[in-house]
Amino acid sequence: MDVDFIFKVAGIGIIVSVLHQLLVRSGREEQAMLTTLAGLIVVLLMVITQIGKLFETIKSVFGL
Amino acid sequence: MQISSIIAIALITAILVLFLKEYRPEYAALTAISAGCLILGMVLVQVIPTIGELNSLMRQANVDTGYFAVAFKALGICYLTQFASDICRDFGQSSLAGTVDLAGKVLKVTNSLPLLSGIIEVALGLVG
Numbered sequence: 001m002d003v004d005f006i007f008k009v010a011g012i013g014i015i016v017s018v019l020h021q022l023l024v025r026s027g028r029e030e031q032a033m034l035t036t037l038a039g040l041i042v043v044l045l046m047v048i049t050q051i052g053k054l055f056e057t058i059k060s061v062f063g064l
Numbered sequence: 065m066q067i068s069s070i071i072a073i074a075l076i077t078a079i080l081v082l083f084l085k086e087y088r089p090e091y092a093a094l095t096a097i098s099a100g101c102l103i104l105g106m107v108l109v110q111v112i113p114t115i116g117e118l119n120s121l122m123r124q125a126n127v128d129t130g131y132f133a134v135a136f137k138a139l140g141i142c143y144l145t146q147f148a149s150d151i152c153r154d155f156g157q158s159s160l161a162g163t164v165d166l167a168g169k170v171l172k173v174t175n176s177l178p179l180l181s182g183i184i185e186v187a188l189g190l191v192g
Contacts, residue, residue: 003102005098006073006076006077006080006095006098006099007080009091009098010084010095013094014087016088017084017087017091020088036088040090040091044094046098047094047098050101051101054104054105057105057108058108058143059140061108061115062137062140063133063136063140064137064141
C-alpha cells in the first residue's frame with residue numbers, strides 16, 4: 001500500500017461527485033444515484049482489502 | 065519510517081477529507097480510513113524488529129515469554145480498537161465507538177485472566 005491509494009480514493013470521490021452533479025442537472029436522478037452507489041461499492045471493496053491486510057499484519061506482529 | 069513523511073500523509077489526507085466532506089461525506093470516511101491503515105502499517109513495520117529484540121532480551125534474562133506474549137496481545141488489541149473507535153468517533157458514531165472500546169476492554173480482561181489466576185496461586189502458596 002502506498003500514498004497513491006489515498007489519492008485514488010479521494011480522486012474517485014471527486015469524479016463521482018462531478019458525475020452526480022452532471023446527471024442531476026440533466027434530469028437523470030436514478031442514474032446519478034446508481035453512479036454514486038457503484039463508486040461507493042468499488043471504493044469500499046478497495047478499502048476493505050487494505051483493512052484486511054492491516055489486520056493480518058497486526059495479528060502476525062502481536063501474535064493474536 | 066520518517067516522521068516527516070507520516071506528518072505529510074496525515075496533513076494532506078486531512079485537507080482531502082475536509083474537501084470531500086462537503087460533497088461526498090462517505091468518501092471522506094473512506095479516505096480517512098485508508099490513510100489510517102497506511103500510517104498504522106508504516107508504524108508496525110518499525111515495531112517488528114523491536115519486538116524480536118525484546119523477546120531475545122527476555123530469553124536472556126530467563127523470564128517466561130508467555131507473560132510477554134500476553135502483554136503483546138493486549139497491545140495489539142489496544143491498537144486495533146483505538147483505530148476503529150477513533151474512526152467511528154470521527155464520523156459521528158460515538159455509540160459504536162463506545163461499543164468497540166468495550167469490546168477491546170473485555171477481550172483484554174479475558175486475555176489476561178490466566179495471569180491473574182497465576183498470581184492468586186502464588187499468593188495462596190505463600191499463605192498456605
